[in-house]
Amino acid sequence: MSTTTTRDVTRPAPAKVSKAKPRRGVRGSTFNFWLFTGPFLLGLVIFVYIPIGWSLWLSFFEARYTVTPNTFVGFDNYKQMLTNGDFVGALGTFTVFAIIIVPITWALSLGLALMVHRLRFMKAFFRSVFFLPTACSFVAASLIWKMSIFSGVRFGLANTILGWFGVENIAWLANPSPPWYWLVIVTVRLWLQAGFYMILFLAALQNIPPELYEAAAIDGAKPGWQTFRHITLPQLRATSTAVVLLLLVAAYQAFDEFFNLLAKTTWGRPPLVELYYTALGEDQDYGAGSAGAMILTVLICTVTLLQGKFMGFGRGDETK
Amino acid sequence: MSAMSSNNWDRRSILRATMGLAAAGGLAACGGNTGRSEGGASGKALTQYFHAYGEAGTQEAIKRYAKDFDGANVATQWITGSNFESKLFSALLTGNAPDVFEFHPQLQLIKSGQVAPLDDIINPVKDDFNPADIKSHTVDGKIYGVRMIDDPQFFFYRKSMLEKAGVDVPQTLEELAEAADKLTTDKVKGLFLGNNMVSTNYALVWAAGADQLNASNEIAYHTDEVAAALRLYRKMFTSGHLLLDAPADYWDPSALVQGLTAIQWCGMWAMPVMQKALGDDLGIFPFPAAASGAKPAVYNGGWSMFVNAKGKNVDLAKEYVKWLWIDQKKYQEDWALSYGFHVPPRVSIAESADKLKSGLPAEGVKLFTDYGRFDNINWTQAMITALEEVIADAVRKGVDPQKALDTADKKVNRELKKLFG
Numbered sequence: 001m002s003t004t005t006t007r008d009v010t011r012p013a014p015a016k017v018s019k020a021k022p023r024r025g026v027r028g029s030t031f032n033f034w035l036f037t038g039p040f041l042l043g044l045v046i047f048v049y050i051p052i053g054w055s056l057w058l059s060f061f062e063a064r065y066t067v068t069p070n071t072f073v074g075f076d077n078y079k080q081m082l083t084n085g086d087f088v089g090a091l092g093t094f095t096v097f098a099i100i101i102v103p104i105t106w107a108l109s110l111g112l113a114l115m116v117h118r119l120r121f122m123k124a125f126f127r128s129v130f131f132l133p134t135a136c137s138f139v140a141a142s143l144i145w146k147m148s149i150f151s152g153v154r155f156g157l158a159n160t161i162l163g164w165f166g167v168e169n170i171a172w173l174a175n176p177s178p179p180w181y182w183l184v185i186v187t188v189r190l191w192l193q194a195g196f197y198m199i200l201f202l203a204a205l206q207n208i209p210p211e212l213y214e215a216a217a218i219d220g221a222k223p224g225w226q227t228f229r230h231i232t233l234p235q236l237r238a239t240s241t242a243v244v245l246l247l248l249v250a251a252y253q254a255f256d257e258f259f260n261l262l263a264k265t266t267w268g269r270p271p272l273v274e275l276y277y278t279a280l281g282e283d284q285d286y287g288a289g290s291a292g293a294m295i296l297t298v299l300i301c302t303v304t305l306l307q308g309k310f311m312g313f314g315r316g317d318e319t320k
Numbered sequence: 321m322s323a324m325s326s327n328n329w330d331r332r333s334i335l336r337a338t339m340g341l342a343a344a345g346g347l348a349a350c351g352g353n354t355g356r357s358e359g360g361a362s363g364k365a366l367t368q369y370f371h372a373y374g375e376a377g378t379q380e381a382i383k384r385y386a387k388d389f390d391g392a393n394v395a396t397q398w399i400t401g402s403n404f405e406s407k408l409f410s411a412l413l414t415g416n417a418p419d420v421f422e423f424h425p426q427l428q429l430i431k432s433g434q435v436a437p438l439d440d441i442i443n444p445v446k447d448d449f450n451p452a453d454i455k456s457h458t459v460d461g462k463i464y465g466v467r468m469i470d471d472p473q474f475f476f477y478r479k480s481m482l483e484k485a486g487v488d489v490p491q492t493l494e495e496l497a498e499a500a501d502k503l504t505t506d507k508v509k510g511l512f513l514g515n516n517m518v519s520t521n522y523a524l525v526w527a528a529g530a531d532q533l534n535a536s537n538e539i540a541y542h543t544d545e546v547a548a549a550l551r552l553y554r555k556m557f558t559s560g561h562l563l564l565d566a567p568a569d570y571w572d573p574s575a576l577v578q579g580l581t582a583i584q585w586c587g588m589w590a591m592p593v594m595q596k597a598l599g600d601d602l603g604i605f606p607f608p609a610a611a612s613g614a615k616p617a618v619y620n621g622g623w624s625m626f627v628n629a630k631g632k633n634v635d636l637a638k639e640y641v642k643w644l645w646i647d648q649k650k651y652q653e654d655w656a657l658s659y660g661f662h663v664p665p666r667v668s669i670a671e672s673a674d675k676l677k678s679g680l681p682a683e684g685v686k687l688f689t690d691y692g693r694f695d696n697i698n699w700t701q702a703m704i705t706a707l708e709e710v711i712a713d714a715v716r717k718g719v720d721p722q723k724a725l726d727t728a729d730k731k732v733n734r735e736l737k738k739l740f741g
Binding site: 062064065066067080084146147148150151152153154156168169171172173174175176177263264265266267277280281282283284285 | 402403405406409410412413428429432434506507515516517518557558560563564565566567580701702704705708709711712713716717718730731734738
């Protein structure tokens with residue numbers, strides 16, 4: 001658009017910089033390559049690839065209370081994880097969680113961004129206020145939600161408000177039917193993350209050229225819904241896709257609030273929590289836990305590949 | 321235009337910086353602070369793990385005892401939070417494993433060679449220990465831990481509230497359910513069994529005339545009586561007479577002291593705080609019988625000291641355990657009686673414990689001896705979890721008890737097969 005053209009014009013012509021420095025030969029750039037990527041690669045190998053390999057090895061062993069086992073059990077751990085129901089149930093829990101949290105956070109952060117964007121004064125103040133919860137830890141927030149807002153006693157905040165309308169005390173977390181625990185889990189995550197995605201949307205909103213709105217107004221588009229639907233939303237498509245992806249990743253990584261809010265349950269355990277209880281928690285079954293992690297890895301790879309196929313991620317600009 | 325684009329640039333760079341900071345913050349959080357202090361001048365250092373006791377002064381007391389030990393510089397890790405087991409178990413796999421730790425007797429720790437036998441330090445004073453405490457720590461003739469304290473768990477109740485509602489002390493589980501019903505008012509719930517209700521699971525099984533495992537280490541909890549008791553528990557759970565999602569869990573006296581409930585499942589450790597707050601308005605009774613012909617039940621929990629057999633200095637660790645938990649009787653007495661109330665496992669200390677000789681503490685000790693049952697060392701963590709899941713499924717989720725017990729059977733049998741073949 002206009003901005004880009006201006007920039008292109010002012011940009012200095014691509015000079016032959018490389019030839020101006022003859023001392024930098026191939027060896028120098030190889031050295032620099034390793035200098036810059038080396039530490040990262042080393043970290044990657046030590047903290048990612050070795051653990052993955054170790055985990056793969058553990059998954060074929062009876063490894064309880066040890067990470068250096070010697071009883072080979074073949075695919076028993078995989079069979080155990082896939083047949084005992086808990087792990088498969090955890091995948092279901094994650095799906096439910098993602099279906100609830102992703103669209104709600106998307107809509108709420110977009111809504112907040114639109115409101116803050118329209119503000120004529122105190123914009124910076126509201127932007128900060130909505131962004132601040134992002135700085136709070138999930139554990140701390142979970143404890144506040146559990147002990148003061150959604151505590152089951154009559155003086156818990158939620159129960160106090162319901163009490164004004166004559167509603168009986170509700171055990172938000174103890175009783176899974178009706179599943180009120182989802183309300184607690186979803187609201188805490190919403191509070192914590194909506195502000196961050198709001199900032200992303202806000203940045204995107206400020207990037208929409210005002211000419212588009214002027215043109216739309218001249219063409220007779222009504223301000224409000226029509227403009228939003230046909231100008232704002234399409235212009236936000238790239239950001240929206242990125243936000244949805246980030247939200248999915250965040251939902252998949254959800255652990256703290258489930259771990260802190262729900263204790264001694266057989267429900268509400270997404271895969272990471274389930275694997276924690278299997279491998280690192282009280283059971284200390286590293287074999288079964290690793291098998292679960294491997295199954296999860298295969299699933300994630302499959303989903304990522306499919307996603308790339310359908311949404312065109314990873315394709316270069318040329319193919320577009 | 322140019323002003324606007326530079327503005328955009330600013331925002332982007334700020335955003336990028338923010339995200340970079342967030343990523344860096346995530347990495348920084350991984351940094352390790354093991355809380356271990358380095359060894360003293362002699363280089364001899366030990367680390368001990370304790371779960372966080374709720375009573376005031378306990379942490380200071382443990383550190384005070386440790387400081388008095390001349391043989392080594394003992395660092396104490398006071399593990400807060402509800403998942404002491406997880407933290408202990410994962411720490412035991414690492415190079416930063418504690419040399420001594422408190423825990424309950426569990427067979428898998430012994431089978432995997434994690435804890436050292438302590439016969440040589442216990443045998444000279446074996447007769448001075450409560451025989452049940454020796455038995456619950458013995459595998460194949462070897463004793464694997466030194467009991468520090470016995471903690472009987474039973475029901476505490478507000479006498480005035482029961483009187484006002486015209487309720488007698490419940491003698492059966494059904495009477496307990498009725499009492500909870502009658503005691504529930506707008507302000508007060510009738511009964512508090514803990515937030516996730518798993519802390520009464522042994523007592524429930526025992527009071528239904530069953531046991532976790534029988535003498536030949538087969539499942540003994542899966543009976544019709546236990547299923548019936550679970551069904552009654554489910555009824556109580558859905559009745560609205562139970563205190564649920566309380567700010568503090570069953571092990572904390574707050575629920576009873578603050579008047580949130582009329583009856584609460586708790587341990588003897590909380591008795592001093594309750595007595596101080598409620599005076600004479602406090603009574604106790606065991607978990608009532610849940611099947612005809614069955615006895616009431618009291619769960620004698622407690623904590624023991626274990627020595628990490630894979631630690632760097634096993635002999636020194638044993639020396640420390642012997643010094644503190646065998647020799648230093650004044651500290652053992654202080655630990656059992658000065659903060660919360662615990663029944664001393666040493667007969668000689670129990671005999672001289674005047675604080676437990678009269679009034680309500682004496683009643684507690686009577687429940688401990690009359691109805692108390694101890695941990696079964698063959699009942700390991702995976703089985704504990706399986707039985708806790710029965711409570712979650714059958715009581716909180718509403719799954720048919722028989723079906724929930726079947727699910728547990730599979731897990732427990734898998735574990736039993738691994739342990740006993």
